[in-house]
Amino acid sequence: MSDVIERLTSLRQHQEDGRRSPHKPLLVLLVLGHLVNTGTSQMSWEEVDGRLGFLLQEFGPPRKGGPKPEYPFTRLRSDMVWELSRDVPDDRVGPLNEEPITGRFVPEVESLLTSDPSAPYRVARGIVEQQFPMTIASDVLIATGLDPEFVFSEGLGAAVSAPERRRSSSWPREILQAWDRSCAFCGFDGHLGGASVAVEAAHVRWFKFGGPDELDNGLALCSLHHKLLDRGVLGLRDPETVMVSEAFSARTDEGRRIYDLHGKRLTPRPGTALPSQEHIRWHLEEVFKAEALAS
Ligand SMILES: [Zn+2]
Numbered sequence: 449m450s451d452v453i454e455r456l457t458s459l460r461q462h463q464e465d466g467r468r469s470p471h472k473p474l475l476v477l478l479v480l481g482h483l484v485n486t487g488t489s490q491m492s493w494e495e496v497d498g499r500l501g502f503l504l505q506e507f508g509p510p511r512k513g514g515p516k517p518e519y520p521f522t523r524l525r526s527d528m529v530w531e532l533s534r535d536v537p538d539d540r541v542g543p544l545n546e547e548p549i550t551g552r553f554v555p556e557v558e559s560l561l562t563s564d565p566s567a568p569y570r571v572a573r574g575i576v577e578q579q580f581p582m583t584i585a586s587d588v589l590i591a592t593g594l595d596p597e598f599v600f601s602e603g604l605g606a607a608v609s610a611p612e613r614r615r616s617s618s619w620p621r622e623i624l625q626a627w628d629r630s631c632a633f634c635g636f637d638g639h640l641g642g643a644s645v646a647v648e649a650a651h652v653r654w655f656k657f658g659g660p661d662e663l664d665n666g667l668a669l670c671s672l673h674h675k676l677l678d679r680g681v682l683g684l685r686d687p688e689t690v691m692v693s694e695a696f697s698a699r700t701d702e703g704r705r706i707y708d709l710h711g712k713r714l715t716p717r718p719g720t721a722l723p724s725q726e727h728i729r730w731h732l733e734e735v736f737k738a739e740a741l742a743s
Contacts, residue, residue: 452529452560453567457574459527466658468509468734472527473575474592475500475520479553480568481593483561490552493544496521507580507588509734510680518544521551529557573599581654583678616661623649626720627668633682633690633709636670650674652684653727657734664724667714676706683736687722688714693737710741 459472478500483489497517504515518541524530533550536543552558561567572594576585586596629644630637638645650669653659669677676682676696685691692710716722732738 452557453571453574455527455529456557456571457578459524459529466653466730466734468579468657470508470579471504471516471520472524473579474503474507474588475517475524476529477572477575477588477592477594478503479551480561480572481589483553483558484568485593487562488552489558489561490550493521493549493551496551497544503588503591506591507584510736510738524551529553569594569599569601578656581651581656581678583675587679613655615655619661619666620649622663623666624668626663626666626716628717630668631670631673632667632714632716633669633673633712638670646671648674650677652677652723653730654678654735657730659727659730663721665727667723673709677731678735680735680737681706682709683731683740684723684728685711685740687725687728690714691736691740694739694741695737707741711743 456476459476461469461472475496478496479489479491482491500517500520501515504517508515516539519539521544522532522536522538522540525532530551531554533548536549553561561571572589572592576588576599580588589596589599624644624647628637629639629647631647636647638647647668647670650667650673651659652665652667655661659665667677673682681693681696683691683693690709690712692707696706698704698706714722
């Protein structure tokens with residue numbers, strides 16, 4: 449059992465210095481969701497194409513050339529967990545569209561996942577914790593058909609202990625202090641009793657992708673703006689200037705208020721470190737949903 453979990457949570461990826469590559473992990477999550485909901489991991493290319501394309505668009509890094517669901521659909525075979533109903537070359541979409549083709553977990557993996565009802569959730573937890581910050585992990589799970597309550601419910605325990613880099617336990621407090629316990633974007637500074645409420649320390653470069661717990665890699669943000677930063681709606685044009693993705697839309701005045709942040713200058717108190725260019729560049733390349741609104 450633990451061997452199967454290990455295989456599904458340590459997929460072979462082109463892991464270059466902090467570049468995100470969630471293609472295979474998102475395919476596995478999608479198939480786990482399908483398995484939990486239907487009892488089988490078998491999915492047609494047509495269905496994977498549509499749903500994984502959407503997941504990569506929503507939660508993957510912005511990449512020229514589009515989401516490319518054909519990459520993981522063919523390449524997951526090399527991890528010995530996935531098989532296709534007929535042989536096709538890696539990475540090419542043409543042969544997939546020529547005639548119907550389905551993919552599924554190999555029998556050994558499928559039987560282990562179906563014989564232990566908690567196993568799909570343990571695997572899902574291992575994957576989602578490796579790939580995404582907590583602000584958006586639940587959104588990813590819901591989109592793949594997995595209930596976050598089950599995935600994160602106590603007692604199941606994380607499937608894998610990801611290679612541990614020590615978090616600095618004082619970093620959130622230091623970030624909040626540096627930004628006067630108020631959102632760097634909108635100024636929200638709610639308190640409940642003596643403590644900040646809904647003001648959080650946000651990494652510019654995600655911790656899981658090499659972002660350090662340093663003062664030049666963090667901003668104090670309200671819960672809303674933290675989430676929008678992690679989803680790529682908001683970004684930084686330079687260390688002092690907020691930008692909004694043109695991919696964002698909203699109908700009500702309250703929702704459209706996000707647009708007002710475009711071009712807004714950060715005004716930290718004297719001595720507070722602004723995010724470094726290096727971390728801003730990572731966020732722009734790996735998270736921000738380009739393009740920005742026209743200035
Ligand atoms: Zn805010």
